Amino acid sequence: CYILALETSCDETSVAVIEDGKVIRSNVVSSQIETHKAFGGVVPEVASRKHVESITLIIEQAVREAGLGLGDLSAIAVTQGPGLVGALLIGLVAAKSLASTLGLPLIGVHHIAGHIYANALVHELEYPLLALVVSGGHTELVHVEAPGRFRIIGRTRDDAAGEAYDKVARALGLPYPGGPHVDRLAAEADSALPLPRAWLEPESYDFSFSGLKSAVLAALNTARMKGVELPADQVARGFQESVLDVLTEKAIRAVRETGSRQLLLAGGVAANRGLRTRLEERCAEAGIPLLVPPLSLCTDNAAMIGAAAFLKWERGQFAPPYLKAEPSLSLEDWSVQ
Numbered sequence: 001c002y003i004l005a006l007e008t009s010c011d012e013t014s015v016a017v018i019e020d021g022k023v024i025r026s027n028v029v030s031s032q033i034e035t036h037k038a039f040g041g042v043v044p045e046v047a048s049r050k051h052v053e054s055i056t057l058i059i060e061q062a063v064r065e066a067g068l069g070l071g072d073l074s075a076i077a078v079t080q081g082p083g084l085v086g087a088l089l090i091g092l093v094a095a096k097s098l099a100s101t102l103g104l105p106l107i108g109v110h111h112i113a114g115h116i117y118a119n120a121l122v123h124e125l126e127y128p129l130l131a132l133v134v135s136g137g138h139t140e141l142v143h144v145e146a147p148g149r150f151r152i153i154g155r156t157r158d159d160a161a162g163e164a165y166d167k168v169a170r171a172l173g174l175p176y177p178g179g180p181h182v183d184r185l186a187a188e189a190d191s192a193l194p195l196p197r198a199w200l201e202p203e204s205y206d207f208s209f210s211g212l213k214s215a216v217l218a219a220l221n222t223a224r225m226k227g228v229e230l231p232a233d234q235v236a237r238g239f240q241e242s243v244l245d246v247l248t249e250k251a252i253r254a255v256r257e258t259g260s261r262q263l264l265l266a267g268g269v270a271a272n273r274g275l276r277t278r279l280e281e282r283c284a285e286a287g288i289p290l291l292v293p294p295l296s297l298c299t300d301n302a303a304m305i306g307a308a309a310f311l312k313w314e315r316g317q318f319a320p321p322y323l324k325a326e327p328s329l330s331l332e333d334w335s336v337q
């Protein structure tokens with residue numbers, strides 16, 4: 001089967017063709033980062049307008065690069081949520097018109113299920129497994145008992161990891177999105193600014209990053225009042241060490257306590273080199289198989305949406321033609337029946 005998948009939940013317009021849930025026939029990603037950089041973050045109205053401008057061309061390109069025609073497609077998949085409502089709507093309108101004119105089934109996909117199932121495009125998944133989701137808007141530990149069955153056992157109580165990266169980067173005067181810059185600076189540093197770790201209650205799998213972000217801002221401001229500028233690389237390293245300690249230890253404890261067979265990394269922050277290295281080391285010590293997607297499948301892309309859509313395709317669980325955008329769609333509710 002050939003699933004044409006659309007992703008427009010935030011600031012990437014992406015369309016992919018996935019064969020049998022596994023083979024990426026094409027995965028076209030058009031990022032709007034250059035447009036939003038001037039504003040220091042994503043401007044929702046601008047994102048919607050950019051999606052409208054490019055979606056048709058990107059659909060054509062994805063089908064062409066797949067070496068197929070529209071008549072070869074088996075289903076149309078689209079990110080239904082979570083995300084920016086105006087941005088989601090553009091993908092949904094395009095997907096619904098394609099599905100109805102081609103007479104194909106429509107599949108609504110949860111964006112975070114997509115991030116998790118990006119791993120299925122490059123690895124063999126073994127259940128039960130545990131996914132550490134670290135993205136711009138989410139930081140979650142997700143227990144996946146069987147294909148497409150999600151249970152969230154830990155989540156952030158305030159900022160998401162990527163959000164904290166971007167805010168710290170901004171305080172350091174780095175361009176948007178700041179995650180990759182903080183990652184690079186942290187790697188260059190030879191010492192780290194001491195910063196707190198938010199472990200929360202001993203048994204909790206939840207996260208909190210806003211206190212850490214405030215500690216960074218307070219340290220920068222205190223130094224500035226004394227006329228001193230803290231070295232950005234040491235701040236980046238201190239911040240990154242704190243984030244990595246908490247993410248890694250909670251993920252490993254969760255794998256053990258849920259009896260999971262694999263640990264999957266997912267989401268934009270999965271591109272973080274420090275995080276990948278740390279998890280590789282700790283998982284090797286603990287004897288836990290670690291699955292990490294290639295960099296191109298970590299940040300938003302439609303191939304991952306096609307991979308997650310396959311779960312519903314196999315079970316014939318299609319969306320109604322009036323499928324709506326759900327800016328705060330629940331991952332657990334999206335689980336396969």
Ligand code: ATP
Binds near residue numbers: 136179
């Ligand atoms: P969500 O998936 O939660 O809806 P999103 O789609 O906006 O949010 P993603 O595209 O998954 O987020 O990830 C983008 C985030 O990843 C940004 O916050 C960005 O700074 C962060 N990021 C990307 N590369 C790195 C890196 N190397 N280190 C740290 N953060 C990174």
Ligand code: MG
Binds near residue numbers: 010011012299300
């Ligand atoms: Mg993005």
Ligand code: FE
Binds near residue numbers: 111135
């Ligand atoms: Fe995302």
